[in-house]
Amino acid sequence: MRRYTLEAQNIQKSFGGVRAVDQVSFGVRPGEMLALIGPNGAGKSTCFNLLNGHLKPDGGQVKLLGQDITGLAPRRVWKRGVGRTFQITATFGSMTVRENVQLALQSHRGELARIWSPAWRLRGGQADTLLERVGLAGQARRPCSVLAYGDLKRVELAIALANNPRLLLMDEPTAGMAPAERVGLMALVAEIARERGMSVLFTEHDMDVVFGHADRVLVLDRGRLIAEGTPDEVRANALVQEVYLGSGFEPEAEPEPGEEPPAC
Amino acid sequence: MENLLLQALNGLASASSLFLVASGLTVIFGVTRIVNFAHGSLYMLGAYLAFSIVTNLPRGHLGFWGGVVLAALAVGAIGAVLEMLLLRRIYRAPELFQLLATFGVVLVVQDVALLTWGAQDLLGPRAPGLRGSVELLGLRFPLYELVLIGIGPVVLGLLLLLFKRTRWGTLVRAATQDREMVGALGVNQRWLFTSVFFVGSMLAGLAGALQLPRESVNLHMDLSTITEVFVVVVVGGLGSLPGAALAALLIGELHAFGILIFPKITLVLVFLVMAVVLVVRPRGLFGKAQVAQAAVASVAEPVLGRAPPQLKWLGLVALLVAVVAPPYLAGDYALIVLTDMAIAVLFAASLHFIMGPGGMASFGHAAYFGIGAYGAALLTKWFAAPMVPALLAAPFCAGVAGVIFGFFCVRLSGVYSAMLTLAFAQIAWSVAFQWVELTGGDNGVLGVWPDAWATKLHFYWLALGCSVVGTLALRRIALSPFGYALRAQRDNTLRAEAIGINAFEIRWVAFVLAAGFAGVAGGLFAFAKGSVFPTALDIPRSVDALLMVLLGGVQTLAGPVLGALAFTGLHEQLVRATDYWRLVLGGVILLLVLAFPQGLAGAVRQRWEARRRPG
Ligand SMILES: Nc1ncnc2c1ncn2[C@@H]1O[C@H](COP(=O)(O)OP(=O)(O)O)[C@@H](O)[C@H]1O
Ligand SMILES: [Mg+2]
Numbered sequence: 001m002r003r004y005t006l007e008a009q010n011i012q013k014s015f016g017g018v019r020a021v022d023q024v025s026f027g028v029r030p031g032e033m034l035a036l037i038g039p040n041g042a043g044k045s046t047c048f049n050l051l052n053g054h055l056k057p058d059g060g061q062v063k064l065l066g067q068d069i070t071g072l073a074p075r076r077v078w079k080r081g082v083g084r085t086f087q088i089t090a091t092f093g094s095m096t097v098r099e100n101v102q103l104a105l106q107s108h109r110g111e112l113a114r115i116w117s118p119a120w121r122l123r124g125g126q127a128d129t130l131l132e133r134v135g136l137a138g139q140a141r142r143p144c145s146v147l148a149y150g151d152l153k154r155v156e157l158a159i160a161l162a163n164n165p166r167l168l169l170m171d172e173p174t175a176g177m178a179p180a181e182r183v184g185l186m187a188l189v190a191e192i193a194r195e196r197g198m199s200v201l202f203t204e205h206d207m208d209v210v211f212g213h214a215d216r217v218l219v220l221d222r223g224r225l226i227a228e229g230t231p232d233e234v235r236a237n238a239l240v241q242e243v244y245l246g247s248g249f250e251p252e253a254e255p256e257p258g259e260e261p262p263a264c
Numbered sequence: 265m266e267n268l269l270l271q272a273l274n275g276l277a278s279a280s281s282l283f284l285v286a287s288g289l290t291v292i293f294g295v296t297r298i299v300n301f302a303h304g305s306l307y308m309l310g311a312y313l314a315f316s317i318v319t320n321l322p323r324g325h326l327g328f329w330g331g332v333v334l335a336a337l338a339v340g341a342i343g344a345v346l347e348m349l350l351l352r353r354i355y356r357a358p359e360l361f362q363l364l365a366t367f368g369v370v371l372v373v374q375d376v377a378l379l380t381w382g383a384q385d386l387l388g389p390r391a392p393g394l395r396g397s398v399e400l401l402g403l404r405f406p407l408y409e410l411v412l413i414g415i416g417p418v419v420l421g422l423l424l425l426l427f428k429r430t431r432w433g434t435l436v437r438a439a440t441q442d443r444e445m446v447g448a449l450g451v452n453q454r455w456l457f458t459s460v461f462f463v464g465s466m467l468a469g470l471a472g473a474l475q476l477p478r479e480s481v482n483l484h485m486d487l488s489t490i491t492e493v494f495v496v497v498v499v500g501g502l503g504s505l506p507g508a509a510l511a512a513l514l515i516g517e518l519h520a521f522g523i524l525i526f527p528k529i530t531l532v533l534v535f536l537v538m539a540v541v542l543v544v545r546p547r548g549l550f551g552k553a554q555v556a557q558a559a560v561a562s563v564a565e566p567v568l569g570r571a572p573p574q575l576k577w578l579g580l581v582a583l584l585v586a587v588v589a590p591p592y593l594a595g596d597y598a599l600i601v602l603t604d605m606a607i608a609v610l611f612a613a614s615l616h617f618i619m620g621p622g623g624m625a626s627f628g629h630a631a632y633f634g635i636g637a638y639g640a641a642l643l644t645k646w647f648a649a650p651m652v653p654a655l656l657a658a659p660f661c662a663g664v665a666g667v668i669f670g671f672f673c674v675r676l677s678g679v680y681s682a683m684l685t686l687a688f689a690q691i692a693w694s695v696a697f698q699w700v701e702l703t704g705g706d707n708g709v710l711g712v713w714p715d716a717w718a719t720k721l722h723f724y725w726l727a728l729g730c731s732v733v734g735t736l737a738l739r740r741i742a743l744s745p746f747g748y749a750l751r752a753q754r755d756n757t758l759r760a761e762a763i764g765i766n767a768f769e770i771r772w773v774a775f776v777l778a779a780g781f782a783g784v785a786g787g788l789f790a791f792a793k794g795s796v797f798p799t800a801l802d803i804p805r806s807v808d809a810l811l812m813v814l815l816g817g818v819q820t821l822a823g824p825v826l827g828a829l830a831f832t833g834l835h836e837q838l839v840r841a842t843d844y845w846r847l848v849l850g851g852v853i854l855l856l857v858l859a860f861p862q863g864l865a866g867a868v869r870q871r872w873e874a875r876r877r878p879g
Pocket of ligand 2: 044046171
C-alpha cells in the first residue's frame with residue numbers, strides 16, 4: 001500500500017509581504033483522519049486552497065497518489081479524486097438538495113455535456129443513497145436556499161462525496177454549528193471515511209472535535225508547521241501550548257463536553 | 265500637417281465634452297453602483313433647457329453663461345429628484361433591472377422633450393464674444409472650441425479638488441472604494457447618494473448646455489451620447505475620474521483621426537478599442553476591483569421547476585388557438601402582429617437562456633438577431649438563395665459570431681460583461697451601417713421575400729413553429745445536466761469549479777446556443793419584413809429583448825414568453841394609439857419595475873402559489 005494518499009512538499013504562498021503558507025510539508029495517510037489546527041490567520045484555508053488548486057503555490061509540490069498535481073485547476077484535482085467542503089458553505093441555492101447532489105454525480109460521470117436528456121432522470125437513486133447516508137433523506141426536495149446551516153454542511157458533505165474521493169478536504173466543517181451538532185457531524189464523517197477507506201484532512205477550532213476524531217494532528221502557526229503527531233503528542237507539545245496560550249486552548253485540562261469553543 | 269493639428273484640436277474639443285458627461289456618469293456609478301442609462305437624457309435636457317433659458321434671457325455674456333449655468337443646475341435638480349423618486353428604491357435590485365429602470369426614464373424624457381420642444385432640430389445662439397476664430401500656426405480655429413477645450417481640464421481640476429479637499433469628497437471616495445464603509449461611518453447615506461446624483465447630473469446638464477453653440481439640439485442626442493459615454497467610462501474604468509479623463513482623450517482623438525485614416529470604419533474603431541481594452545484589462549484602464557464585494561450577493565434564485573399541470577394546459581390551449589384561429593382573422597394586420605410576436609418570443613427566450621440560467625448580462629443580444637437577419641438577407645440578395653437555405657444559414661452566421669464574441673464576453677462578469685456585449689453589438693451595427701457595398705448601409709437589404717409557396721399565413725405558421733420548437737428546445741436544454749451546470753456556475757462559481765464544472769466552457773457554449781437561436785429569430789424577421797436595416801442590430805433592439813425578459817421575469821422559463829407577448833402587444837397598441845408611445849411605455853416600465861421587481865411571471869407565480877396554499 002502507498003504510504004501517503006496526498007503529499008505536500010515545501011508548499012508556500014505569499015500575499016503581498018505576508019507568508020500565508022511557508023515551506024509546509026506533510027502527508028495524509030490512506031484512511032486517516034488528519035486535523036490541521038492553528039489560530040485564526042495561521043494559513044489553514046490557504047493551505048487547502050493550495051492543495052485543491054484554487055490557488056497556485058509560489059513553490060513546492062503537491063502529489064496525489066504519487067502523481068504531481070501542483071497548480072492543476074480545482075476541477076482537475078476533483079476529477080482525480082479530491083472532494084472539498086468550504087469554510088463558508090457553498091451550495092447551489094437555486095436547486096433542491098437532491099439536484100445539488102445529482103449534479104455532482106452527473107459531473108463525476110462526465111454527463112454534463114448531455115444537453116438533451118432531462119437532468120432529473122439521471123443519478124436520482126444514487127443521490128438519494130448519498131443523502132440517506134448523511135441523514136438528509138427527509139430534506140431532499142427542499143431548495144438549498146431555505147435549509148438550516150447545519151443541514152447545508154451535510155449537503156456539502158454529500159456533494160463532496162459524489163466523486164468517491166480518495167481524499168476529503170474539509171475546511172472548518174463544523175463552524176457555526178451548535179456543539180452537539182458538531183460532534184454528530186464529525187462522527188458521521190469518521191464513519192463514512194472508515195467505510196470507504198477515504199482519507200480526511202480537516203481544519204477545526206473545536207478541540208473536542210479534534211481530539212475526539214483525529215488520528216493525527218498538524219499544527220500551523222503563521223504559515224509554518226510547528227508540530228505534528230498524535231493528539232496526545234500535540235497536546236503535550238510546549239510550542240503548541242505557547243501558541244495557544246490565552247486563546248482558551250488548555251491541553252492539560254480535559255475539555256468539558258458542551259463547552260463553548262475558543263473564540264475564533 | 266496643418267490638417268493633423270486641426271484634427272488634434274477637434275479631438276480635444278470633443279474629448280472635453282465627452283469627459284464632462286462621462287465624469288458625471290462615473291462618479292454616480294462609483295458611489296451608487298448604478299449604470300444610469302438616462303445620463304444621456306440628462307445631457308439632452310441640459311441642451312434643451314439651455315436653449316429655452318438662453319433664448320429668453322437678454323443677449324450678452326450674462327444671458328448666455330447665466331443660461332448655461334441655470335440649465336446645468338436645473339438638470340442637477342432633476343437628477344436629484346430622479347434619485348429620490350426612483351433609483352433609491354432599486355439600489356438592491358439586480359444590475360440589469362436598474363439599467364431597465366433608467367431606460368424607462370430615457371423613454372419618458374424623449375417624449376417629454378418632444379412634447380415640450382417639438383420634433384425639429386433647434387439651433388441655439390452662438391456664444392457672445394466667441395463667434396470668431398483664432399489664428400493658430402496659420403490655421404483658423406473656432407474660438408468657442410478653444411474655450412471648450414479649456415473647460416474639460418478645469419472641471420477635472422475642480423472635481424479633484426472637491427474630492428480631495430472636502431468632507432463630502434472624502435465620503436464619496438470612501439463610498440466608491442468600499443460601500444460598506446459609509447454605512448459603518450454612520451453617515452447619512454441617503455443624502456450622500458442624492459447629492460452625488462445632483463453633481464453627476466449637473467455635469468451632464470452642463471455638457472449638454474455647452475453644446476448649444478456647436479450643434480443643433482435634437483431628440484437623438486441622448487442615445488448617441490450615452491453609447492459614447494459608456495465606452496469612455498468603461499475604457500477608463502467604472503468609477504475612476506482620471507480614467508474617464510484619459511479615456512475621453514483617447515476616444516475623442518480616435519474619432520478625430522479615425523475620420524482621416526479610416527473614414528469607413530470610425531464607428532467600428534471606437535468599439536474595437538473598447539473591446540481590446542476590456543479583453544486586456546477587464547476592469548478598464550484605471551478600474552479597481554471592489555474592496556468589499558458584499559459576501560456573495562446571494563439573492564437566492566428560486567428553484568426552476570416543471571410548470572404546474574394547469575399552466576401547461578393553459579399554454580397548450582393558447583398555442584392551439586394561435587395555430588387554428590388566424591385563418592379566420594380578418595386582414596393581414598393581425599397576421600403581421602402575430603408573426604412579430606412569434607419571432608419576439610424566440611428572441612426573448614434566447615436572451616433569457618444566458619441571462620436567467622446563465623446569469624450573464626447581455627446588452628447586445630441584438631447582434632445575433634441582426635447577424636442572423638443579415639445572413640439570410642444577404643444570401644438571398646447576392647446568391648439568390650431560396651428561403652429555406654437562407655433561414656438555415658441564419659443561426660449558423662449568428663452562431664459563428666457567438667463563438668467569436670462569446671469567447672471574450674463570457675470571461676467577464678456583471679456590468680463589464682454587459683458593456684463588452686454592447687461593444688460587440690455596436691461593432692456589428694457599424695459594419696452593417698458603414699459597409700455600404702455589401703449591406704446597402706442605411707438603405708438596408710431589400711426584396712427579401714418568402715418563396716412563392718409561402719403566403720402570409722404559411723409564413724406565420726412557419727414562424728410560430730420555429731418559435732415554439734426553439735423555445736421548447738431551450739427549455740429542455742435548461743433542464744438538462746448542461747443547463748444545471750450552467751445554473752451551478754451562476755449560483756456559486758467556486759463550488760461549481762470544485763465539482764469539476766468548467767465554468768468558462770459552459771458559459772461559452774450557452775452563449776453560442778443563445779446566439780444561434782437569436783439568429784433563427786433574426787432570419788425569420790428578415791423574411792417577415794422583406795428587408796433588413798441596421799436597426800435589426802442596434803441598441804434599442806437589444807433593449808427590447810431585455811425589456812421582454814425583464815418584464816416577464818428572469819426566474820421562470822415562462823417569463824420571456826409572457827414578456828415578449830406583453831411587450832409586443834403593448835408596443836403595437838401604443839404605436840397605433842398615440843404618437844407618445846414612448847412616454848406610456850416608459851411609464852409602464854417604471855411602474856412595473858417599482859411594483860414587480862421580479863417581473864410579470866414571477867408575480868403571477870407568486871399570486872398563484874399564494875392562492876393554492878391559503879393561510
Ligand atoms: N486572498 C488573499 N489575499 C491576501 N491575503 C490573504 C488572502 N487569503 C488569505 N490571506 C492572508 O493569509 C493569511 C492566512 O489566512 P487563512 O489561510 O485564511 O488562515 P486560516 O484559514 O488559518 O484562518 C492571513 O494573514 C490572511 O489575511
Ligand atoms: Mg480559514
